[in-house]
Amino acid sequence: MAEAGRVSIRLPSSIKAGDVIRVRTLVIHPMEIVQRDKQGKIIARNYSFILSMSAAFNGKEVFRTELTQGISQNPSITFPLKADKPGKLTVTFADTMGKTFEGSAEIKFV
Amino acid sequence: MNEGNARRSFLKLTGGLVAGLTLADYSILSRQAAAQTSAPGLPLPDEPVEATLKRLFGNRTPQRGDDKIKLELPQIAEDGGNVAMTIDSSLPVSGASQVSNIYILSDKNRRPLIAKFSFTPESGRAFVATSIRLATTTDVRAIVEMNDGALYAVSKHVRVTISGCDLPPQS
Secondary structure: OOOOOOEEEEOOOOOOOOEEEEEEEEEOOOOOOOOEOOOOOEOOOOOOOEEEEEEEEOOEEEEEEEEOOOEOOOOEEEEEEEEOOOEEEEEEEEEOOOOEEEEEEEEOOO | OOHHHHHHHHHHHOOOOOOOOOOOOHHHHHHHHHHHHOOOOOOOOOOOHHHHHHHHHOOOOOEEOOOOEEEEOOOEEEEOOOEEEEEEEOOOOOOOOOEEEEEEEEOOOOOOEEEEEEEOHHHOOEEEEEEEOOOOOEEEEEEEEEOOOOEEEEEEEEEEEEOOOOOOOOO
16 A cells, blocks of 8 residues: 555534534554464464554644554544634554554634 | 563563573563564454453443433444444533543454543544444444443444455455
């Protein structure tokens, strides 16, 4: 996957101050599932999948998740945010290979 | 973990390559810790759902939360590798009694705990949507944990046509 690690964030088209909005985030990631050998035994190795995701609004953590291999490939997570002031929303995903993937979006009112 | 155990597992980990190093070497311990944290994707042993519930909540039993939590899942999932799921709760995320975490568990998955979502007062609402993998036809539970330790659970039965865990990884 050439674009592995790309993070996209989708916000509602118009946000009013005080709205509780739904922020849709997506990261391109294989989310490997455990593989078994011919005997059906699980092959022990460090599988590559997203372990955690956190969202910060103006530098303050507002939402966090701990994920496992039970989440689908290219994980998409939609979380709520109380948009009471404009600012910068950053979303960070971390995988088992020690890599982090980050995306950000500006919350503005119309 | 005591020093002896740490050293033993470290030796196992590196196949005895560092057998020549002296005992109680501080760097061995720190490097062993580093090796452990750099491989968090190692498969954990299979776990029945009762054991997962015990591990997460101890002896606390969740109350039925059907009037407080809405769990949306398809009745029949054709592809167990990608099942859309939505949890929406009317329970507050701010104030004296607030939602701190929501857990999703699939009873028949090898490791039942799928994800844990943690909310803050800035979240505004206890809502989350994602897509999950289901190994087979199973009950899926959403368990809401309040900051005072109270638990509310809802569950839904999902029929899975193709397992989400036997598919070869796609590239």
